[in-house]
Amino acid sequence: MSEDLGLPELRELAKSFWAKEVTPHQPRWRSAHQVDRELWTTAGGAGLLCVGVPEPYGGGGGAFAHEVVLAEEQARAGDTSWGRTAHDIVARYLLLHGTERQKTRWLPRMAAGELVGALAITEPDAGSDVQAITTRARRVAGGYLLHGAKTFVTNGIHSGLVLVLAKVADPERRTPPLSLFVLETAGLPGLHRGPALEKIGLHGQDTAELFLDGVELTAEHLLGEVEGRGLAQLLPLISRERLLIAVTSVAVMETALAETVRYCKQRRAFSRPLMRFQNTQFVLAGAAAQVAASRALLDSTVAAELVRGASMAEVALAKLWCTERLGEVLDSCLQLFGGYGYMSEYPVARAWADARVARIFGGTNEIMREIVAASLGE
Template sequence: MDFELNDEQRMFRDVLRDFVDREIRPVAQEWEASGRYPAEIVETMRELGLFGLTVPEEYGGLGADMVSFALTFEEIAKGWMGIAGILGSHSLSCWLIAKHGTEEQKARYLPDLASGVRRTGIALTEPDAGTDLQGIATVAHRDGDCYVLNGRKTWITNARHADPLPVLCKTDPSASPAHRGMSVILVEAGTPGFTVERDLPKLGYKGTESCEVLLEDVRVPAAQLLGGVEGRGMQQVLSGLETGRINVAARALGIAQAAYDEALKYAGQRQAFGRPIGDFQAVQLKIAEMAAQVQAARLLVYWAASRSDGGHRVDMEAGMAKAFASEAAVFCALNSMQVHGGYGYSKEFVVERLYRDAPLMMIGEGTNDIQRVVIARALLAGNAAIG
């Protein structure tokens, strides 16, 4: 039983930390407040090869192990969670194409996606369908050698930069159960009828756009059907969401770590009654509990990632990591704000941004209530065991 990173993973983490310290932390507060898109940071991520995290080496990607994948999102989220979002949806989509795409689709898209020449995301959520993906209304009917898509998607990260954008839709709306009639179709940017509409205003998660997408009689060649077989879309997406939940769990871990770091630093600097506030037991109790939450979250995240590297199905493990780490992020952000007192409520301090970013981690990639249902079902079905 080894809870340590290997040498290669430590070196990778050091490169990430240097990148975050040099290019993200110095600008995060100002750019987040102004709504400025972090184009320069995106360019450096391209140079580092981070857009190829989940792309196999044969297509020019890093083919990173899942622990290194988690490290990437943890370290970047410690600097600015919104930047991790730019990479997250892209990485999930690349994983889907690499895992389920036809050979033609892999050869067409993966090299450019790995280099960052192309970017991507994934279009699942709709105004009336979030957790219940079988309730989506977007449809695609076959017309000769094309599919014609109609529908609306919302909360789509990277929508303005995605090319292609995988779209979950119903190719057989009459299928029962509904998932048997669902497919993923790769829609290229600039296709007539494909419109990226407004950017949704958000409490946090700034730096990357979250948009509404409208599909009106969008004609897409049948060769853009992911995997080339109808009715596989739900299974494809659910397999990808295991990876996506490790991504979100790692982002939450980054927020929790950053909140703890800020609280620990402030407790040693701030004076009250002639002493550092860290000398007072009330502050010590918060610091200790935050540290325990961070470390427990880290062990769960790395455990889920290493299980995935071992070839195991990890819906339970990823669900545990995502639920626990996201709640640790909210706990640590709030407690760090309390340690900071009035300054914690000021936009001049990092903790205020962490407090706004943390709650999304409990919602994104499946709410924590859904994660607990997934965990319980795996345990009750005998597909997983604890102890």
């Protein structure tokens, strides 16, 4: 992809794909709380999955910039149903930390959409504090036996390949180290899926609980086939996830602002367009300033990621700022739509509800503040 398909071409391909394969089906997916399974294989055939995975493993061979383009176009299309980003992040874990055998076994099938990736980290009693997880992997002859429960799993219903964070039981250690395991779910005994979770937003997104009741795995299902590396494997990619959340937040803000300006030019009150009222002008000017500042910070952070790899603190700052501004901008835009802004048929209403979780997932904004504050004393 890096040689054969540039960023402008990818952007046009993405716009066309979302317009044809995604947008027309959104109302149905929101009702079903999941996309059609066939979307994954269709996207794989179009080359829109695993764009950052090298071509020998079936991917597009692109860079992080290609992932940014896809995230922006998905956001501009108003699509919060398809868990493509989570899928691609799972592929990234395999690419960076998997053995050669693991990469050749699973990555081509993920790129084709034959396997849908999911990341199972959060538990009912352990969110941002990953050290508090209780899922256990017990060593048995030939491998491991997993017990535990995971929640808020994006792609939990459709997932065919799940990365599960667990502690390998060790009687000699008070706090067992974390390890990541790769579960190929088809016909896997002991793995149970809960129903799609009811959420206040992201209604079309496949989000579920997973229950591990004595899941048997061979040693080759341990990511990298070395125990105790889970935390080190997690942190860099959690940071990338946070940066993509910031990318999405800015694209949603820009789209909502443009839609609100159009609406205010057309909608009339007291015999004149809303755009002619000073209050409307001031609200939109303030929103435009927030969007512009967010875009500047985001572009700087993405550039740092592309050139040298942005630090965890830089990414945390971008995620914190952009998601906070997202909530403020969408609230201002919704208010200008009046009662229509509260109707779910309007994109601004759905965006407002969907945006709330951006300050929670990928690490809460309270954690982002902790990371940024810690970096100030360095």
